[in-house]
Amino acid sequence: MKNLTSGFFKVLEECKEELQLPGHIISDFYHYWKEDYSLLNRDMGCAIICMSKKLDLIDASGKLHHGNTQEFATKHGAASDVATKLIEILHGCEKTHEAVEDECMRALEIAKCFRTDIHQLNWAPKMDVIVTEVLTEM
Structure with a gap:
């Protein structure tokens, strides 16, 4: 999960500039894996x-x-069975929230659902490790 997350974050700055997202969007992503962090910002869904x-x-x-x-x-280090499980989780979250009409809010709800399911599997990465790696690569 650590390599997947850092691979995903590499395009965040590009999207932040393109969509003219506020600076706090980085903080929202930093706190993403914390279960007690409320993800309510529509901008995060647009960034996703x-x-x-x-x-x-x-x-x-x-x-x-x-x-x-x-x-x-798999390119970012997931074994084939882990990648398949991640897709199952994402697909399930996508189905659960398909009725949400606003695409940014739908993406945010899918992201929250995904985070919950990953925590239930005890697969959530440690954010300090991810941030260190992403900053090192920038």
Whole structure:
């Protein structure tokens, strides 16, 4: 999960500039894996969509692209069975929140659902390690 998260974060700055997102968006991502951190900011959902598009993780209809997501996960260190499980979780979260009309709010709800499920599996990465690695690569 650590390598996946840092791989995903690499396009955050690009999206932040493109969408003219406020500075606090970095803080929201920093705290993402903390279960007690409330994710309520619509901007974060918009950033997730932008990042996902740049990484080709969603298709033209805005749905999870299973093949590309599987490839992204395995490229960033996930074993095949772990990548498959991540896609199952994301797909389930996507289905649960498909009725949310605002695409940024839907992405935010999917992200919250994903975080909860990853914590239930005890797969959540330690943020201090991720931030150190991402900052080192910048």
